[in-house]
Amino acid sequence: MSLKVGSVVSWKPTRPIFAISSGSWTGQPSKKERPCVVVAFTGEGLPIVAPLCGAKQLNANQWGRRDHMVHQWWQPVNFTNIAIPTPFDGCTVQRAPITIAHDSRIARPAQFPNFKPSYIWAGDAGQVIPSNDLRYLATVSPYLELSAAEVEHLSRWWKYWKQHYPVPR
Numbered sequence: 001m002s003l004k005v006g007s008v009v010s011w012k013p014t015r016p017i018f019a020i021s022s023g024s025w026t027g028q029p030s031k032k033e034r035p036c037v038v039v040a041f042t043g044e045g046l047p048i049v050a051p052l053c054g055a056k057q058l059n060a061n062q063w064g065r066r067d068h069m070v071h072q073w074w075q076p077v078n079f080t081n082i083a084i085p086t087p088f089d090g091c092t093v094q095r096a097p098i099t100i101a102h103d104s105r106i107a108r109p110a111q112f113p114n115f116k117p118s119y120i121w122a123g124d125a126g127q128v129i130p131s132n133d134l135r136y137l138a139t140v141s142p143y144l145e146l147s148a149a150e151v152e153h154l155s156r157w158w159k160y161w162k163q164h165y166p167v168p169r
Contacts, residue, residue: 001048003139007038008100013051017128018168021073022053023066023120033070035115037100037146039126039154047137050126050154052077055087055117063117064088066123072165073123075157079115079144082108087117095157098122101149106143107137122157123167 003009006014010033020027036049055063064087066073071091078086079099086097096118102108129137146154161167 002139003038004150005040005151007048007139008144008146009036009038009047010034010136010140011036011049011051011129011133011136013049013093013127016126017123018121019054021070021123021167023069029101035113035118036126037120038101039146039150039151040129041078043165044131045053046131046134048126049151050121052118052120055119061085062088065090065119070123072132073121073167074119074160075122075154077118077120079118082112083116084115085117088121093160096153098154100144100146101150102109102143103145109141112143120154122154123161124158129132 010029013036014029014035016017016029019029035052037048039050040048042048055166056066058064065087075095076087076089076097080099082102
């Protein structure tokens with residue numbers, strides 16, 4: 001599999017802070033795979049990902065944050081051209097959503113994954129996928145990607161939160 005920065009992959013993140021800050025009622029890492037975006041690679045070539053977290057449906061026309069979600073560290077996602085609404089942000093700092101676009105060079109596949117309105121991890125640079133997990137890593141769809149400009153947009157928020165509201169280690 002050929003991964004690049006911006007690829008959307010399916011993986012099971014294990015950092016407890018993702019669960020705790022996303023409003024998980026257990027506070028435990030996910031037991032299922034979820035969409036993640038490759039945001040960088042380590043010096044050894046291992047992918048670093050930022051997971052996505054599904055929004056909560058507030059009413060027939062509006063999606064928003066889950067209860068107990070840390071607003072600052074989860075930024076709304078704008079999926080372009082696939083008719084998924086952008087959820088409410090709720091952060092006290094005004095910011096634009098992170099846009100996950102489609103690759104215009106690739107036709108939309110007939111079997112396209114079902115996404116719901118989502119947030120992407122913006123608290124820090126994410127999580128390194130260990131080498132023993134790479135064999136299980138799968139691209140969700142080559143049709144979706146995060147552009148280099150959007151990865152840069154996201155990385156500016158990592159730096160901002162590191163200074164103003166750092167993620168506990």
